[in-house]
Amino acid sequence: MVASTAAAETSQGIETYGNFIAGEWTAAVSGETMENRSPADRDEVIGRFASSAAADVDAAIGAADEAYRTWRFSSPITRANILHKAANILEGRIPEVGRELTREEGKTLKEGIGETTRAVQILRYFAGEAQQPSGEHYPSANPYTLLYTTREPLGVIAIVTPWNFPIAIPAWKIAPALAFGNTVVFKPASLTPLTAVRLVEALSEAGLPPGVLNLVTGSAANVGDPLVRDPRVVAITFTGSNETGAELRRIAAERGAKLQLELGGKNPAIVLADADLEHALGHVVSGAMMSTGQKCTATSRAIVDRSIIDRFTDMLAARIGALQVGDPLDAETQIGPLIDERAADRVAGEIDAAKQAGAELLVGGMRLGDGLERGAFVAPALFAGVDPESKLGQDELFGPVLGVIPVDTMEEAMVVANQVKFGLSASIFTRDLGKALSFAREIEAGV
Known part of the structure; x- marks a missing residue:
């Protein structure tokens, strides 16, 4: 002390x-x-x-x-x-x-x-x-x-x-x-x-x-x-x-x-077909899950080209499912608790509501026991097939939750990225400098 x-x-x-x-x-x-x-x-x-x-x-x-x-x-x-x-x-x-x-x-x-x-x-x-x-x-x-x-x-x-x-x-x-x-x-x-x-x-x-x-x-x-x-x-x-x-x-x-x-954010990461997927994977997962997703700049939407979405979603599921959740003072822990019980119950409730609305929960999303019962722990969650106009696709959850949204073109990706009421942070993964610069011009985000 x-x-x-x-x-x-x-x-x-x-x-x-x-x-x-x-x-x-x-x-x-x-x-x-x-x-x-x-x-x-x-x-x-x-x-x-x-x-x-x-x-x-x-x-x-x-x-x-x-x-x-x-x-x-x-x-x-x-x-x-x-x-x-x-x-x-x-x-x-x-x-x-x-x-x-x-x-x-x-x-x-x-x-x-x-x-x-x-x-x-x-x-x-x-x-x-x-x-x-x-x-x-x-x-x-x-x-x-x-x-x-x-x-x-x-x-x-x-x-x-x-x-x-x-x-x-x-x-x-x-x-x-x-x-x-x-x-x-x-x-x-x-x-x-x-x-x-x-x-x-x-x-x-x-x-x-x-x-x-x-x-x-x-x-x-x-x-x-x-x-x-x-x-x-x-x-x-x-x-x-x-x-x-x-x-x-x-x-x-x-x-x-x-x-x-x-104020808040509902921040997108666009992953195009030509992206370095390993590079994108690390940034998307850390952006979504570090600080237990409790930051206004957290990446909560992965907008992914349909031609690579199965492969990239599998990579996300494996990486997120392997994250070590536990005592934040433990050097091996990668994800700590949410701020309190009310936050944990709220996030778990939003996850259940997203499942009921038709989103596919691939990994996590449950309150954790096994020695963590006295804390506000929720397993990091990954959803596939998220409707960009759904609550999960529109509202800030402020927790370790990532939704994957499929798109067919960069133009569609930009429409999806910009159709939320927030405009805080955003990212794109592509090897095409022209597309990256177009993204920077057109994205409605910025601190």
């Missing part, structure tokens, strides 16, 4: 963590806490965290608003140095934080360490960005007029992040906000608060002034809602569900707040 100034007390070996407001770790005003349990073993309590409400949010926003008055005028070098120092602190804790991330979120240890390493890289990147030129000079028709632009901070930023990348996504949002002179109120996902605490610890220890970064843990209703509605919050950045994103659009529009959203 990483030594933590955030842990206020320990009971029966379980630490309790507070909010971070105005430079201090503090319990929720109500004194209430919430338990966080391992998705691999529901009997394992990771920790107890502040179960916050509107009063805690108000205090955090007030601290951020006060700190903004001076932080906005801090030098870019000062901000860059703090981010560099935070990166160094976090880098020294990669093994411990990566392991905690794995226990809390369920991705494999290799992925947990990799994500923590990525967060270090993000902090360093934005430390460099803080020192880049912040504007441009333009020629003027009037010799007595000076025309130039400059970047100015906005103010208090609400940062609301998901559980599936609990340190990389917060780092990607918090670091640029701080680098350019904003202050932050950070609401992490309730399912992964410990990883959020570790990131905030590193930034605090690096020398951030009190109030510049504030952490408030709790539910979306009790923390997220009052946070995004507060008029002192001038901008909101959110990664999560499409439904919440739609509600945030309405809230931000009503009060004129700036808004940045990262």
Whole structure:
């Protein structure tokens, strides 16, 4: 366990963590806490965290608003140095934080360490960005007029992040906000608060002034809602569900707040007849199944030329069926649990519904026992003969599920790829550069 100034007390070996407001770790005003349990073993309590409400949010926003008055005028070098120092602190804790991330979120240890390493890289990147030129000079028709632009901070930023990348996504949002002179109120996902605490610890220890970064843990209703509605919050950045994103659009529009959203995906991989199938196989399987398919960029549709579909589907079935599912801390494990029991039940239910609708389940799809009963484990699933207009072909499942869709031409493949409501990521496998470039022009996707 990483030594933590955030842990206020320990009971029966379980630490309790507070909010971070105005430079201090503090319990929720109500004194209430919430338990966080391992998705691999529901009997394992990771920790107890502040179960916050509107009063805690108000205090955090007030601290951020006060700190903004001076932080906005801090030098870019000062901000860059703090981010560099935070990166160094976090880098020294990669093994411990990566392991905690794995226990809390369920991705494999290799992925947990990799994500923590990525967060270090993000902090360093934005430390460099803080020192880049912040504007441009333009020629003027009037010799007595000076025309130039400059970047100015906005103010208090609400940062609301998901559980599936609990340190990389917060780092990607918090670091640029701080680098350019904003202050932050950070609401992490309730399912992964410990990883959020570790990131905030590193930034605090690096020398951030009190109030510049504030952490408030709790539910979306009790923390997220009052946070995004507060008029002192001038901008909101959110990664999560499409439904919440739609509600945030309405809230931000009503009060004129700036808004940045990262939402869902139903991402295609097109495999043409001339593709290197071994090469395509590795990328499609990893894209679909790594992080247990719980990422908005997961490959959930393999759109395959009919002339090779039997061969490629057999290859997929063999590879997916051989994936090792189990304890994410085990070095041999390739696929960990879903985030919680509710997610596992939902994905298993969607798999059953797809079978009832006529899709052919070739591999996996069942809840797993055999020593894994206490975790949220579902065997990675492969479907063949998926109707592109079916629920399986259209909706994001957010789990280890891949559907194979047959097509006869590249033109048909492009139509199928583009006929979903999402447009996040996409890939093509072909030896024909012309077709690859056509795909890049025509695909309705991009981050």
